Amino acid sequence: VSTQSTGTFSSYIVILLTRMALVKEANEFTHILRVLNTNIDGKKKVAYALTAIKGVGRRFAHLIVRKADVDINKRAGELSNAEIEKLVNIIQNPRQWKIPNWFLNRQKDYKEGTYSQIIANQLDMKLRDDLVRLKKIKAHRGLRHHWNLRVRGQHTKTTGRRGKTVGYQRDKKK
Numbered sequence: 590v591s592t593q594s595t596g597t598f599s600s601y602i603v604i605l606l607t608r609m610a611l612v613k614e615a616n617e618f619t620h621i622l623r624v625l626n627t628n629i630d631g632k633k634k635v636a637y638a639l640t641a642i643k644g645v646g647r648r649f650a651h652l653i654v655r656k657a658d659v660d661i662n663k664r665a666g667e668l669s670n671a672e673i674e675k676l677v678n679i680i681q682n683p684r685q686w687k688i689p690n691w692f693l694n695r696q697k698d699y700k701e702g703t704y705s706q707i708i709a710n711q712l713d714m715k716l717r718d719d720l721v722r723l724k725k726i727k728a729h730r731g732l733r734h735h736w737n738l739r740v741r742g743q744h745t746k747t748t749g750r751r752g753k754t755v756g757y758q759r760d761k762k763k
Contacts, residue, residue: 618666624677626709631666635676638665644694644708645680653679656686680708 622629627642639650654661657675659668668676679686683693683706690696690704695715697704699722707715723731733740739749 618664619668620666622665622668622673624673625680629665631664633665634661635659635663635665635668636661639676639680642680642708644706644712649692649694649706652688652692653683656688680706 618631620631622631622638624639625642629638629641631638636647636650636654639645639653640647645653651661653676656679657672659672659676679688684690684704688706693704693706694712695703695705695707699719720731720734724735725731730740739745743749
C-alpha cells in the first residue's frame, strides 16, 4: 500500500471488502451431508464433493451441477433440500435429463442392452457379476482374474511378483 497516494488506499479497502465471502448462519450450513449412502464433506465445492460418491467422477459431477442449475462456486453444505433432491434425481436418472449415452459408465449392458450410470453398491455388484461371468465362460480375461495375474497385457516377467521368489540362485561349482 502506497502512503504517498491516499486515493489508492481507499480503493484498496473497497476491493478487500467486495472480495470478502458472505458469512452464513450456523444453522443453514451442514458440515456432513448423507447422499446416496455416502457421507459428503460440506466444506468442499458441490462438484468436487459429489465425487465422494462411488461411480461419480469429476466430469460427471460438473455436468450434474450444470443440469441442476446449481451455482458451481457454492459449497455442498450450503445446498437446500430441494437442490440435493434434484442432484440425486439427475444422478439416478441421467438419460431423462438428456445426458448422452457416451457419458455414462455402464454402456450397453450385456443382459438388458441398456445404458445407465451405476453408483455406490450397484457398481461393486455389477463388477463382481461381470468377473463371475467371465470366469464361468472361461474367457481369457476371466482366467487371468482367477489366477491373480495382470489382465490388460502388461509384462509380468520382472514386475508385480508380490511376494513370490524374486532372486535367482546358481548351483555352486565343484
